[in-house]
Amino acid sequence: MAILLAFALGLVTGGIGAREYFGLGSRPLGSPSVKATLPPSVAAAQSDIGKVAQAVIASTVYIESYSGNEGGSGTGFIYRADGVIVTNAHVITPTGEVAKEINVTVPSGERFTAEVLGYTHDYDIAVLKIDAKELSALPLADSDTIAVGDQVVAVGAPLGLAGTVTTGIISATNRPVRSGDAEIQSFINAVQTDAAINPGNSGGPLVNMSGQMIGLNSAIAQPVNSNQQSVGSIGLGFAIPSSQVKHSADEILDKGYATYPVMGIMVDMSDRRAGAKVLEDSGSTKGIVAGGPADNAGLKAGDRILFVNGKRIGSVTEFIVYLRSLQAGQEVAIVAERxxxxxxxxxxxxxxxxK
Structure with missing residues (x-):
């Protein structure tokens, strides 16, 4: 079945309306506990999940972004105890531009106006600052150490229901994902999970069973021709790996912006064959940037890149995603067809x- 990706962003009508409808108001974001008599093995497993959930909820925030009557809601997590929050770029840009008003509700129920320190649509990451101290920062794990089958917990605010916890496993790693629209696109070397991710979960943490963040929930799959506003979880959720989140967030905190590595080429996004085709020259549009890394290495317009560092390139999206998972200054070995x-x-x- 063909699928497309939608940002897991809650609309204002869903996010805010849901909190009011369910009477949440400014209540703390935690969930009530339910006691029951269970078999020891089940009780132990649920106890582990419960402990993880309790710890992670204390580091998860609810975000509302407005520009006039338009806006959206999502999730974020506490990156630093001094009020630094990380979320998805699309959570704070529901209309394509940075929202004029961004509010963050912390687990205690206290609400703050947020300042945007920086963001990148390319990696779909944003860094915010609120005037709060002694918050509970969420620890990050090395996402390179995760494996398919690992149990995970997702925390977020689907439809504005902050503090919602779902569980699942890692279904795949290094999944090349392109999300967004014709104007704004993000390329993610994603962690795939079957934990339920729904609109409003964007920017929330995906954590391991040690309560460490391994991914930033960002997108969900939906059947072709379905309405993005009505989409829900079909067991195909995608998160930005924590290693990329940390790299981009630290760059934003240090420089005010994030960066990504480039070869100095333009690729043909309409090409459907295996590999990534360097764009053919057409008028003033050139496939190779003069004096850039690819030009200096001898690549030419029309070349088809088949392998990068021994990795077979299946599509142009896969090429961009893999390239952006690397760092500037690295040398890459290219095999191309000419x-x-x-x-x-x-x-x-x-x-x-x-950008």
Whole structure:
């Protein structure tokens, strides 16, 4: 079945309306506990999940973004105890531009106006600051150490129901994902999970059973021709790996912006064959940036990149996602096809400011 990706962003009509409808108001974000007599093995498993959930809820926030009558709601997590919050870029830009008013509700129920320190649509990451101290920062794990089958917990605010906890496993890693629309697109080397992710979960943490963040929930799959406003979880959720979240967030905190690595080429996004085709020259549009890394390595317009660092490239999206998982300054080994023959090149990646 063909699928497309939708941001897991709650609309104002859903997010705010839901909190009012369910009478949540400004109540703390935690959930009431339910006691029951269970078999020891089940009780132990639920106890583990409960402990993780309790710890992570204390580091998860609810975010509302408005520009006039338009806006959306989502989730975020406490990155630093001094009020630094990390979420998705699309949570704070529900209309395509940074919302004029962004409010953050912390687990105690206290509400703050947030300042945007920086964001990148390329990686779909934003960093906010609220005037709060001694918050409970969420620890991050190395996402390179996770494995398919690992149990995970997702915390978020689907339809504005903050402090909602779902569980599942890691279904896949290094899943090349492109989300957004024609104007704003994000390319994610994603962690895939079957934990229920719904509109409003965007920007919430996906954590391991040690309560450490391994991914930032960002997108969900939906059947083609379905209405994004009505989409819900079908067991295909995607999160930005914690290693990328940390790298981009730290760059924003240090520089005010994030960066990504480039080869100095333009690729043909309409091409459907395996590999990534360097765009053919057409008028003033050039496939190779003059004097850039690819130009210096001898690549030419029309070349088809087949392998990067020994990794077979299945599509242009896979190429962009893999490239953006690397760092500027790294050297990559390229195998490309030109006129039916294979050529090899070594390219040193340059840094470019992310949008």
């Amino acid at each position: 006129n039916g023959e294979q050529i090899e090149a070594t390219i040193s990646l340059q840094e470019q400011r992310a």
